[in-house]
Amino acid sequence: MAPTSERRVTAAAQGDVVVFLIGMRINRWRAVRHWLPALAAMPRMLKELSRNGxxxxxxxxxLGGGPREFGVAQYWESREKLLAYASDRSGQHRPAWVAFNRRARSSKGGVGVWHETYVVPAGSYESIYVDMPPAGLGAAWGLEPVGRRGERAAERLASGAA
Incomplete structure (x- = not known):
């Protein structure tokens, strides 16, 4: 278990922040041949991404969501790198997406997938972590003392530095 921070810290993010949320929902448990490959593809993609600096x-x-929903919040360096990975024919994502679409046509709704992408401009996000191990944006970008960006959320948002 990661050690907790014993101070108030904020994410050390600079500039725009790209947040990508992705998940799936098992709509019919018996449609295993449709949802299991989708469920198994995500860990392979995350491993591939983590190995490539x-x-x-x-x-x-x-992200939790109950026994039939699975999701991941991802923090990206830029929208360009996210889109490049999504369209890379030599990576894990593109073949998994093609295979999912092929299976989805015959599954009649046995499994659902979703994703949301947010490009958040600098100055439009803020964070605080108290007595927490690094999490979310702070784990992705690193942490710094809250005072560097303002003691209150309104100050951190008004600073434009996020």
Whole structure:
């Protein structure tokens, strides 16, 4: 277990922040041949991204959602690197996406997938972590003392430095 911070800290992010949320939902448990490959593809993609220091993936956090929903919040260096990974024919994502679409046509809704991408401009995000191990944006970008960006959320947002 990661050690907790005994002080108030904030994410050391600079500039725009790219947040990519992705997940799946098992709609019919018996449609195993449709949802199991989708479920198994995500760990392979995350492993590939983590091994490649130039991929642009800065950090991730698994999202809960109950026994039939699985998701991941990802923090990216830039939208360009996220889109480059998504379209890379030699990486894990593109073949997994093609295979999922092929299976989805015959699954009649057995499994659902979703994703959301947010490009958050500098000055439009803020964070605070108290007595927490690094998490979320702070785990992706690193941490710094809150005072460097303002003691209150309103100050951190108004500073434009996020």
């Amino acid at each position: 130039d991929s642009g993936l800065l950090g991730l956090r698994r």
